[in-house]
Amino acid sequence: MIQAYLFDLYGTLVDIRTNEAKPSLWKRLALLYGLQGASYSMTEIRRAYHMAVQGEIDSLAKGQPQVSREEIDPDILRVFQALYEAKGVFPAERTLRDTAVSFRALSLEHLRLYPGAMEVLTELRSRGKGVYLLSNAQAAFTEPELRLLGLTPRFDGIVLSSQVGQKKPARAMFSYLLSTYGLDPAACLMVGNDAVADIQGAAGAGLRSRYIHTKQSPDPPASLPDSCRRIDSLLDLIS
Numbered sequence: 001m002i003q004a005y006l007f008d009l010y011g012t013l014v015d016i017r018t019n020e021a022k023p024s025l026w027k028r029l030a031l032l033y034g035l036q037g038a039s040y041s042m043t044e045i046r047r048a049y050h051m052a053v054q055g056e057i058d059s060l061a062k063g064q065p066q067v068s069r070e071e072i073d074p075d076i077l078r079v080f081q082a083l084y085e086a087k088g089v090f091p092a093e094r095t096l097r098d099t100a101v102s103f104r105a106l107s108l109e110h111l112r113l114y115p116g117a118m119e120v121l122t123e124l125r126s127r128g129k130g131v132y133l134l135s136n137a138q139a140a141f142t143e144p145e146l147r148l149l150g151l152t153p154r155f156d157g158i159v160l161s162s163q164v165g166q167k168k169p170a171r172a173m174f175s176y177l178l179s180t181y182g183l184d185p186a187a188c189l190m191v192g193n194d195a196v197a198d199i200q201g202a203a204g205a206g207l208r209s210r211y212i213h214t215k216q217s218p219d220p221p222a223s224l225p226d227s228c229r230r231i232d233s234l235l236d237l238i239s
Contacts, residue, residue, distance in 0.1 A: 004130035004156075004183050005237070006207070008168075008192035009137060011216030013117040013234070014149065018107040025106040032102055036095065038087035045083065052082040060165055071170040073161040076100060076138045100140035113149055114214065116234040121154040123238045133158040134177050134190070136167040136197060157181045168194075169201030178205070191237065195221035199228050210237065 010016050019025075026046040033040050040048065056074030064072065080099045084091045091099075124131050133151075135142065137160045146152045159177040161167040168174075178185055185206040192198020193214045202209040203225040211230045213220055224230065231237065 001187065002129070002189045002208075003187040004132060004181075004189070005124055006132045006134045006174075006177065006188055006190045006202075007121075008190075008194065008198050009133055009135035009142065011193040011214050012191060012198075012212060013114060013121075013151070014111065014145075015114050015214070015216065016111050016145075017109040018104075019109055020107045022107075025103070028106055029103060032099065033083065033087070036084065036089055036091065038084050038089045040083075040087070048083055048086065049079065052079040055082070064165070067166060067170065067172075071166050073136065073138075073165060073167045075140075075162045075165075077140050097140060100138075101144055104141040104144075111145060111149070113151075114234060118150070118154070120234045120237050121151070125154070125156075130156045130181070130183070132156055132177060132181065132183075133160075134168070134173060135159075136161045136173075138162045168197040169204060171201070171205050174201060174205035174207065191234075193217040195224065199224060203227050 007013055023042065027042045030040045030042045030045045033045060053074070056078050057069060057072050060072045060074055061067070061069055077096045077100060080096050081091065121131055131154060133155045139160045139162050142160055157177065157180065159173065159180065161173060164173055164176050166172045177183070178188070188207050190198055190202035190207045190209040191212065192209065193212050194217060195211060196218070199209050199211050209228040211224055211228055212234065
C-alpha cells in the first residue's frame with residue numbers, strides 16, 4: 001500500500017516559464033548590483049554570472065568525482081555572492097536572498113498551478129498519506145514561489161536539489177528524502193513529468209512511480225519502467 005507520495009514541482013504541479021535570455025533582465029540586474037556598490041555593465045554581469053555558475057559546478061565536481069556534472073546542482077546564492085565579492089562587496093545573507101528573488105522575478109513570464117494540483121495534495125493528506133516535494137530546484141527561487149502559490153503547508157517535507165548539491169535522477173536526491181523523513185521506498189510513489197529525472201531516478205531508488213506528460217516535459221519516453229504507470233491528469237491519483 002502506498003503511504004507516501006513524492007511530487008516533482010515544475011512541470012508536474014506548477015506550470016512555469018522563465019526567460020533568462022532577455023536583455024532587460026541583465027540590464028536591471030546590473031543596476032541592482034550597482035546600487036549595492038558592485039558596478040557591472042549588462043554584458044559583463046551576464047558573462048560573469050555564467051562563469052560563476054560553472055565555477056561552482058567545478059568546485060562541487062572535485063569533491064564528488066563519482067557524480068556526473070549534469071547531476072550537480074550548486075546553490076545559486078553562492079553565485080550571486082561571487083558576483084558581489086568580485087567587486088569588493090561582501091553582502092549580508094538578506095541581500096543575497098533579495099538579489100535571488102529579484103533575479104527570479106525579472107526572469108518569470110508565468111507561474112501557476114496545474115489543474116487539480118491543490119485538490120490532489122489536499123485530498124491525499126486528508127486520507128492520511130504523506131505528501132513530499134522532491135524537486136530539481138533552487139531553494140532561493142522556489143521557497144518564495146511555494147509560499148506565493150500556497151503550497152508550502154501542503155507538504156510534510158520538502159527537498160530541493162540545491163540543498164543536496166545533486167539533481168534527479170541522482171540517487172542521492174531520493175536517498176536524502178527517504179532517510180530524512182524515515183520513509184520506506186517500497187511504500188512510496190514518485191509523481192513526475194520527466195521520464196529520466198523523475199521516473200528512471202525513482203526506479204533506481206526502488207520506488208514505484210506515475211508519469212504525467214505536460215507541455216514542460218522532455219520528449220515522451222519510448223517506454224517506462226515496469227514500476228511506472230502513465231496518468232493523464234493529476235486527478236487520476238485520487239480517483
